[in-house]
Amino acid sequence: MSGDRRIGEYSFREHLELIRTRPxxxxxxxxxxxxxxxxxGYDEGARGSALLGFREWLLLRLGRQSSLVWPSLITEQALPGVAQAFGHRNLDEQQNQVAVEALFQFLGDFLRDRDTERDGLRSIFRDYALRFAE
Structure with a gap:
């Protein structure tokens, strides 16, 4: 569990699995x-450390700059053209399922990239700065 950050009783990764399987x-x-x-709310309670770098990681994955917040970046990638017009509050059941699956897939991939390397978070911010430098 080398780079997995613990907040309270469970690591963030363990907590994600619990809320995914038993909402x-x-x-x-x-x-x-x-x-x-x-x-x-969880991220706020963790003083911003739980999702630190997630938006930047999503933008690197998207391959372009955007002013969208991370929840909208996920729906933009998982449901191109659908979520932008209506936001995530108006997703039908099937679209909601796709968005939820994408959320946990992206979070898992992000945590792998962030926590498996000693400087994973630093690498995300470095790559973001290099990619989107003005």
Missing amino acids: GMYGLDGSYGNYVTYLC
Whole structure:
């Protein structure tokens, strides 16, 4: 568990798996919007450390700059053209499922990139700065 950051009793990675598999235990309904709200609150409680670098990582994956926040970057990539017009609050059941799957896939990939290397987070910020330098 070399780079996995612990916040409280569980690592963030372990916590993600718990809310993904048992959302009701955390007062969640399993919707993308509900997960986003929960994760934003979790990140605030962790003083911004849980999702530090996630938006930058998503922008590197997207390959272009954007003013969107991370939840919108996920729906933009998972549901091109759909989520931009209506936002994540108006997703139908199938679109919601796609967005939730993308959320946990992207978070897992991000945590792998951030935590597996000693300087994973530093690498994300360096690559972001190099890619989007003005």
